[in-house]
Amino acid sequence: THFGYREVPTGDKQKLVGQVFSSVAGNYDLMNDLMSLGIHRVWKRYFVATAQVGKGDRVLDLAGGTGDIAALLKDRVGDAGEVVLGDINAGMLRVGRDRLTDRGLVRGLEYVQCNAEQLPFPDASFDLVTIAFGLRNVTDKDAALREMQRVLKVGGQARVLEFSEVQADWFKPLYDFHSFKVLPRLGQLFAHDAGSYRYLAESIRRHPPQDELKAMMEAAGFARVDYRNLNAGIVAIHTGYRV
Numbered sequence: 556t557h558f559g560y561r562e563v564p565t566g567d568k569q570k571l572v573g574q575v576f577s578s579v580a581g582n583y584d585l586m587n588d589l590m591s592l593g594i595h596r597v598w599k600r601y602f603v604a605t606a607q608v609g610k611g612d613r614v615l616d617l618a619g620g621t622g623d624i625a626a627l628l629k630d631r632v633g634d635a636g637e638v639v640l641g642d643i644n645a646g647m648l649r650v651g652r653d654r655l656t657d658r659g660l661v662r663g664l665e666y667v668q669c670n671a672e673q674l675p676f677p678d679a680s681f682d683l684v685t686i687a688f689g690l691r692n693v694t695d696k697d698a699a700l701r702e703m704q705r706v707l708k709v710g711g712q713a714r715v716l717e718f719s720e721v722q723a724d725w726f727k728p729l730y731d732f733h734s735f736k737v738l739p740r741l742g743q744l745f746a747h748d749a750g751s752y753r754y755l756a757e758s759i760r761r762h763p764p765q766d767e768l769k770a771m772m773e774a775a776g777f778a779r780v781d782y783r784n785l786n787a788g789i790v791a792i793h794t795g796y797r798v
């Protein structure tokens with residue numbers, strides 16, 4: 556269900572509020588918080604805490620953006636491990652690197668500008684490949700999944716964290732209301748940008764639901780593909796292995 560949407564008139568106060576969140580990263584984090592009511596932080600922590608990864612591993616976080624996942628992963632691979640943060644956007648990569656550097660995370664971190672559809676890494680380079688809230692934005696998702704499979708070592712795990720299809724019927728109207736009514740207005744008010752927030756909600760509805768993404772991962776060559784819904788399927792974690 557798509558609710559009708561009316562533009563909120565732009566006032567000086569809104570301009571002021573907008574200026575507060577003028578940096579790319581600031582807007583980006585705000586967007587995440589508004590989108591998920593802050594819960595994305597919990598989802599990300601769970602996503603990394605339950606990953607198949609150990610000390611000394613070499614891992615790749617695709618569409619890594621501002622580095623939330625990479626920072627959590629670095630903690631898991633330890634001093635001997637290595638985290639490669641890949642993103643197609645140079646601006647996001649720069650913000651990610653500055654962030655992690657400010658937190659004292661320098662050694663064992665690498666930043667690579669790359670398209671998930673065509674990775675600049677040899678076969679079997681990583682113990683774990685993750686992509687969080689990124690696959691939705693990739694044009695050729697099948698190509699990205701095949702590439703994730705290719706760069707994994709045998710026995711390695713791929714993990715996808717993404718918005719998915721809400722499973723609880725009672726919750727669907729509330730979720731739609733939040734997505735199409737509340738969110739664009741919050742976006743307008745705080746980030747001066749209703750359009751992007753509306754796009755976000757629509758891109759989530761277009762993303763393949765749980766079982767479809769599972770089938771895509773199997774078609775890309777992953778074995779033992781499975782998924783787990785979090786919060787009634789607002790997001791899902793898909794996992795697959797290279798065998």
Ligand code: SAM
Nearest residue numbers: 618619620642643644647670671687688689692
């Ligand atoms: N993973 C981060 C997180 O969870 O906070 C960032 C998610 S952000 C919504 C999506 C990211 O995907 C952006 O940083 C964008 O630049 C990146 N991206 C979009 N298309 C991509 C592609 N084809 N290959 C690699 N990165 C891509």
